Amino acid sequence: MSKVNNIVEHMLLAIQNGNLKSGQKLMSIRVAREHFNVSKNTMIDVYDRLVSLGHITARPGSGYYVSTLSKKQNRSSTTHIAEAVDAISLLREQLNQTYRVRVGDGRPPSSWMSQFDFDMRLKIPSDSKYGYGHPMGFEPLREAIAQNLIERSIQASADQVLLTYGANHAMDLIIKQFLSPGDTVLVDSPGYYPLFAKLKLYKIKMIGVRRGGTGPDTEDLEDKARVHRAKLFFTQTLGHNPTGGCATLAAQYQVLKLAEKYDFRVVENDAFADLLPPGIPRMAGLDQLDRVLYIGTFSKTLSASFRVGYVAGRQALIDSLCNIKMLTVVTSSDYLERWLYSLIANGQYLKHLRRLRPMVEQASALALNNFSSLGFHVPYQSEGTYYMWLELPNHLDDIEVARKAAEEGIFLAPGTVFYPEKKSSQKPALRINVAYANDPDFLTFLRKLRAGAVGNE
Template sequence: MGRVDEIVTQIAGQIASGQFLAGQKLPSVRIGAAQYGVSKNTMAEAYDRLVARGMLLSRQGSGYYVTGHLPVAPPPPRPDVTEASGIVSLLREQLEQHYETRPGDGRPPASWTEGSKLRRFMARGRSAAADVQYGYGSSWGLAALRGWLRLSMAERSIPVEADGVMLTSGINHGFDLIIRHMLEPGDTVFVDSPGYYPLFAKLRLAKVTMVPIRRLMDGPDLEDLAAKLAIWRPKMFFTQSQGHNPTGGGLSPAVAFGLMKLADAHDFRIVEDDAFADLHPTSLPRLAALGQQRRVLYVGSFSKTLSASLRCGYVAGTPEIIRGLVDLKMITTVATSAHVERLVIDLIDSGQYLKHLRRLRVRMEEGTKTTIRAFAELGIELAAPKVPGFYLWAPLPEGTDERAFCRAAAEANIFVAPAAEFRPDRDHSSAPGMRVNVAYGADPRFQAFLRQQLQR
């Protein structure tokens, strides 16, 4: 806690306890600074924070006076919000970044874009030179980028009608719209396990029942899926086709066809997450490409391939569903950022996006090889994905206490992503493991920590 916070807390406590009464003038900034042993600027900031809280009133030329108003305690958080926010502890660390060594991170490091022209292009703000529109923009998103997406998806054999794609503020925004529009409290959905943990938080917040489907390196376990379908009637199955987060696996043609066959037989929709589509060959299997657009909602993003700060994604599906999602987007957020969307299409049109993707693929391939090699030297065999991505799944020795492992890593200033965080029930008793970002997997500090843990 800084000095300003300490002073604010102390004075607020004195007001609450009655040591300073309503209407009473507080010591001047100069006197207060001397009393607390701080600069006048520090003291003035403390008083200003108390004014912002409604506890003091500033009278120009006179000083600061107690208002007599005490801050109202915030209402206790709803249990479902508390539970949902607990699930995204990994996401919180990725936003706030307390740890130096980051094998558990979900993003590649900024250095992976250094040396390319992408950063310099974005810094110039080329799109800012374009005609600036001061209105909201269309709730569908920038027409030029939507048109490019239709062409891009056609290369993956995914047919999309003109009004069958909308832009979002990233994949999580797309998930949020789909959940709000198409699910009700008490509905049942299937999810990958291990799978994408921010999705679990959203579903829990919506009071939707999640049923885990075992995820293998070639896609969802069809035997487990069939067994669960004998018990449950899911409304949807949320799954990721390629570059699976967290296992790094993909989707084989056999599993893709088997999954679609079960979806037809049991009449449930599929939400296909393809966040890394632009990094993977267009020939890889996609569920939305199997002539079943009416059954599949296809969700993608530029935030993973460009920058997490560029919140830009999309949802594709039947025009009827997309129109409903656009209406919901209009009600909740009005529109997405046309400036961000214009920057993305400028990067594409200039050829910088393609150059960036080529460089990123090389980085992923090198990171995957070095990480697998480093773990092999420790006696841990990692399953190599057919197509390199951002992640690998690292099993830990049977009997490893994941909580203790995470605490030890934190003490060593290392951020890890344990297996339990990627399960809907956050079960720490199942097979221990962790997601490893290939950019950091061979980091000497991380490898030294693992070697020490394995020798115990």
């Protein structure tokens, strides 16, 4: 997080908690920059950001003051930001490189990727070097993606594919297109926590739908769709994050029937599509992009810093999403899209996938064996994904277990953060990245956890 964002977050929480009171004068730019040990320009950016958010006001010749709102109003206006910040705490930890063992990471280790020697050199026509690129994204790459979708039984043309800065950017565009503050959506529970943070930031009401071994609990989905009249259902059919499970064909059909009955759209995130067989059923294939918006990404299989993804849907909807993309980021990276297309066209990407898939399979099989031998249960079959859901003994608090692990240099992802709401009925668990699951230090930690040497001490 940037210095500006850090200080803005700090001051918002101070306003929310009442440490900075309504009408109170703030430190001058000079004093504040010394207090926070930042540059003058950074502090100006902080105050400008807070003014634009409506939390402070600038009085010429006098200084900056906390806006004269009641404490209740201040709390209401900042709560959604504080909740969003809390929801991305795990993401911040993932970006922290100080942990020795990163079992809770969402990404594979660099060692899994660095052995693949991608040629970053790319010849770009001189008339394209300094342009923005097409707002829909590099057309040959969109055509290649459309061909991949056809192999997944999803009939789509290049005009139905919008390139984005990864899956999260695609979700952001969809939220902007379909939702307004106060609207209701359905989400997997447990599910994709960065999405929860986005929805909280936009003041969208989330209703969790129980996720089980066969996919979304369709009885729970119907109950909640009937009551809440949600506009969207965000779900991950295959290689589910965090459980690693895949929805059955029957569950997918039932979700689509309910989407039609209760008039909501399905946003299907298929982040691990390239690690899975193309013939596995997907809702976008069953529905042919009628009520389904289909999201894919290359960040999971190439690099977390390689932000190229896409969203596919009906052409009219994709055109609308493209308009929002142009208004917010103008266009995505033409250079990265051309480079990715070159990897696909010359066969390097396919070669990479053929090496990566068995690495995931072998690590998963070994982890299952190790967990079983230690007396731990993995309730869902993991396929074509980096993730497993490791259940903990009922008396443990998964947040506390993660804290204890951090003291030993082990980063864990507690199951609690993957739920849109905290409930006492939730069984404690950890999301496990199979790439790190067999680390001897982590297995030793689990052994001590089972023996009662760590946990609720």
